[in-house]
Amino acid sequence: MNRNRSAALYEASREVLPGGVNSPVRAFGSVGMPPIFAARAKGSRIVDADGNEYLDYISSWGPMILGHASSIVHQGVEEVFDAGISYGLPTGKELDLARLIRELYPAAEMIRMVNSGTEATMSAIRLARGFTGRDKILKFEGCYHGHYDGLLVKSGSGTLTFNTPTSKGLPKAMIQDTLVAQYNGVHELKDVFANMGDQIAAVILEPVAGNMGVVAPTKEFLQELERLTKENGALLIFDEVITGFRLGLEGAAGLFGMKPDLVCFGKIIGGGLPVGAYGGRREIMEHVSPLGGVYQAGTLSGNPLAMHLGWNLLNHLKADPGIYDRMEDMAKLLEAGLIDAATKAGVEITVNRIGGMLSPFMTVGPVTTFSQVMTSDTQQYEVFFKAMLEEGILLPPSQYEGWFLSASHSREDVQRTIQAAQIAFQQVKEMAK
Incomplete structure (x- = not known):
């Protein structure tokens, strides 16, 4: 060629x-x-x-x-352009899409729209820290959660001793509170919580890893993850940027019969446009500004074009x-x-x-x-x-x-x-x- x-x-x-x-x-x-x-x-x-x-x-x-x-996803897009694509004010389209996401994904009782999957994960982590009053985050080797500083980390020779940044430009202070364990590593997961369970604010997980190829979780791994987070007062964050509404109307959570405390979505909920969202239990989400003390903002969050395309896609998936x-x-x-x-x-x-x-x-x-x-x-x-x-x-x-x-x-x-x-x-x- x-x-x-x-x-x-x-x-x-x-x-x-x-x-x-x-x-x-x-x-x-x-x-x-x-x-x-x-x-x-x-x-x-x-x-x-x-x-x-x-x-x-x-x-x-x-x-x-x-x-x-897709003509289904793009339906009515001309009218949105004609009406304006950014106002700096809320719109009814944000409400419509948020209600539809909550209907399809019940774990997301309240939702905050953002502009990317990376923004969703970094915001969810800040919220988890603000809600729990703890600093440490546990992630898994091979799982990618965007280019947020605190998550561009891989495990060192000992997960609990030091971490190695996967990018230059990361201050040590940004990664010292990020723990890394093996995806599907049940024994290692238990060890991390045995040593630091009372310091962990949240565990963030791709429920199906999609950035080291496609790797599904084992049943035992998910069960232990759910048990250990609950017993230790840590939040469970599902990064469903890839899997949300792709593996089913309830994403990986529905597929595996789980209910995460927080969930992150990405461009799927915008029909492919730059968009993201994080949501979860009401008592946690009520800590987000302006209702609570965890600050997060964005001029283009919930922009009408992405909300319109996302609603078209999710509503069609709901119908079929x-x-x-x-x-x-x-x-x-x-x-x-x-x-x-x-x-x-x-x-x-x-x-x-x-x-x-x-x-x-x-x-x-x-x-x-x-x-x-x-x-x-x-x-x-x-x-x-x-x-x-x-x-x-x-x-x-x-x-x-x-x-x-x-x-x-x-x-x-x-x-x-x-x-x-x-x-x-x-x-x-x-x-x-």
Whole structure:
């Protein structure tokens, strides 16, 4: 495929944008090639700046549940533009969407709209500290909660002894109260609470990890997490930026039968626009300013355009919840096809899937922890990615990101993807010789 226009745009972008992009994964560095620049998209297809068309499994990292440029999500958007997109005043659209979120996700008894998933998680953590009067936060290795300073941390040689920042520019004071444990590590979780349970304000968790590939929690891990937070007076925060309204109308919480104290949402609730929200138990949320003493504000929080698109999407999902079953059926078909294609080619893979999200790891399974994720062969994934791209299939440009199906992905799309995978896995096998 000719990608000369994308290459030219990339070179020009490097003059004014760090690395030529506005978010690191877009640089395609993990797959050793220049990025593809998008021009337009519709349904399950995306077209690049050179006119090449691809079947898309990035789906803007999850929010395009109905596919790109959905007429359902975009309905009435012209009227919103004509009426004005920002007032600095509250609107009825904020109320409508908040009520709908609370109806679908009962744990969110009160909701505060913000502008991104990162803003939601950082605000929820501040609220947890303000509510409990404690400072320490527990997160899990491999879970990403945005680029908030206090959460860009990985565990050191001992989780309880020191942490290692995953970015420069983080003052020690910002990360000294962040504890890090192993995702799905039940014994380690117990040890953390045994040592510091009375100091922990909150535990923040991706209930299904989506930023080290797709990794689901074990039942025992969730049960212990729920028990230990309650017994120790710590709040349980679900980061459902990826999973909220993608895995079902009640997100991962509904799927696993849990009720977090606080929950964070992201761009899904804005139909793909920049938006976020945090919510939870009324007694906790009443500590948010102007009602309480935990300050948080934003000029564009609850902007009418995002509220309108979000309401269109969530209201449609409410009216047709069978969409989730249809997406899962397509994902199951794709999962089986990938495993079959890899097996026939003699390539070792493990496919993790939950709902319409999946990840093939280039390693022998199971893959349930961050350390197991890191055994994946990234060179094999690079070969696989490039081979799929040449067959017209656009995958996440990193082994450590999830694939997202949408309601617009058809059985024919999936079959075409499987056929491409048969070719791609053969190339992986040839590389490994």
